[in-house]
Amino acid sequence: xxxxxxxxxxxxxxxxxxxxxxxxxxxxxxxxxxxxxxxxxxxxxxxxxxxxxxxxxxxxxxxxxxxxxxxxxxxxxxxxxxxxxxxxxxxxxxxxxxxxxxxxxxxxxxxxxxxxxxxxxxxxxxxxxxxxxxxxxxxxxxxxxxxxxxxxxxxxxxxxxxxxxxxxxxxxxxxxxxxxxxxxxxxxxxxxxxxxxxxxxxxxxxxxxxxxxxxxxxxxxxxxxxxxxxxxxxxxxxxxxxxxxxxxxxxxxxxxxxxxxxxxxxxxxxxxxxxxxxxxxxxxxxxxxxxxxxxxxxxxxxxxxxxxxxxxxxxxxxxxxxxxxxxxxxxxxxxxxxxxxxxxxxxxxxxxxxxxxxxxxxxxxxxxxxxxxxxxxxxxxxxxxxxxxxxxxxxxxxxxxxxxxxx
Numbered sequence: 001x002x003x004x005x006x007x008x009x010x011x012x013x014x015x016x017x018x019x020x021x022x023x024x025x026x027x028x029x030x031x032x033x034x035x036x037x038x039x040x041x042x043x044x045x046x047x048x049x050x051x052x053x054x055x056x057x058x059x060x061x062x063x064x065x066x067x068x069x070x071x072x073x074x075x076x077x078x079x080x081x082x083x084x085x086x087x088x089x090x091x092x093x094x095x096x097x098x099x100x101x102x103x104x105x106x107x108x109x110x111x112x113x114x115x116x117x118x119x120x121x122x123x124x125x126x127x128x129x130x131x132x133x134x135x136x137x138x139x140x141x142x143x144x145x146x147x148x149x150x151x152x153x154x155x156x157x158x159x160x161x162x163x164x165x166x167x168x169x170x171x172x173x174x175x176x177x178x179x180x181x182x183x184x185x186x187x188x189x190x191x192x193x194x195x196x197x198x199x200x201x202x203x204x205x206x207x208x209x210x211x212x213x214x215x216x217x218x219x220x221x222x223x224x225x226x227x228x229x230x231x232x233x234x235x236x237x238x239x240x241x242x243x244x245x246x247x248x249x250x251x252x253x254x255x256x257x258x259x260x261x262x263x264x265x266x267x268x269x270x271x272x273x274x275x276x277x278x279x280x281x282x283x284x285x286x287x288x289x290x291x292x293x294x295x296x297x298x299x300x301x302x303x304x305x306x307x308x309x310x311x312x313x314x315x316x317x318x319x320x321x322x323x324x325x326x327x328x329x330x331x332x333x334x335x336x337x338x339x340x341x342x343x344x345x346x347x348x349x350x351x352x353x354x355x356x357x358x359x360x361x362x363x364x365x366x367x368x369x370x371x372x373x374x375x376x377x378x379x380x381x382x383x384x385x386x387x388x389x390x391x392x393x394x395x396x397x398x399x400x401x402x403x404x405x406x407x
Contacts, residue, residue, distance in 0.1 A: 005390050009146035010092050013138040018087040019080035019176045027057035027172035035079045039170055047156045056182040057172035063152045065165040070405045072165040074193025077144030078174030082379040091132040099124045105133030112382050127387040137383035139375030144196030151397035163401035171357055177318055180360035192332045193368040195358040201389040202345050203372035204336050206326040208352035208359045209281040210288040211318040216276040219310050235274035238302055245298040258283045319355050325362035326369055339399035345392050
């Protein structure tokens, strides 16, 4: 199991699959299909059936149950990596960690240190997979893919283990919010599913943010500053004013746990015009609606202040808190918890401060909470994953498939 999951992860991590939010194609980058095609071949080698790769880049396959009247459980992971940092030429490093600093790149003096990331102290004596300091690692979510593949391979190789049917799903473009856009829930045909897209060992998540995106365009009026009095309307100043109307304590750097935020992700422009982009996140649906209303009131106020419709806003919901859809089927949470306990993992129930494919899928009729894959520090050069956590994730998948037939 260990060799399988590690070798698979390193193989997948080296394949460039970065998604592109500016692309209008689906998947957003054709390079994701390189991994998709490899996975199709490996699924055939493992011995799964009903293997497909559709025109949108979704990979699906089935491991049939080896007992009668068993449910069908989905396990899902995404193939793309986040565009915040390059996923090209990923060079994973294996470190037998004994504590202290890890030199990722001596030439550039890039160091993974427990002073900056105290969680490293939890893994002294374990084997870590890190970056070489030049790219992200891609454990989000190629670790999830490797764990699912290793788990179904193990079950195929051990037919004496009674298990439910497993549907495997690998998706494109999760990192840019499109992972569930064209997911065929009916074709997937699972009773429920889990995304293997969490973080540290033990995470089990069935609550996530409600999410919205806002694009704001500001039209100013530029005249020579020497004759600007009572004539110039500075679009950049309006942007500043607008941002300052939002509560500063509701910014990502000041929030945690269930607290939501306004996050200014992009601003550019000149005196003549400016653009801003926000993401809005909040676990509670009522507060989520109030936050959107607050942004709209701020835009209205600035428009009234400057005497015309100088600000235009496009505000759209992205996804909602899956909790509403999971509460009626809490047995799938209890199933995952018991599976973790059975393999020696302490469940950590915490909300996702973000979103997963599972949030969207839950509202599409497929209840889909999120399970750890073991990674840390996603989307950057300090990303790492303990091998032992990956092995436990494989064991959890296998145990869920076993336990499900006992319900």
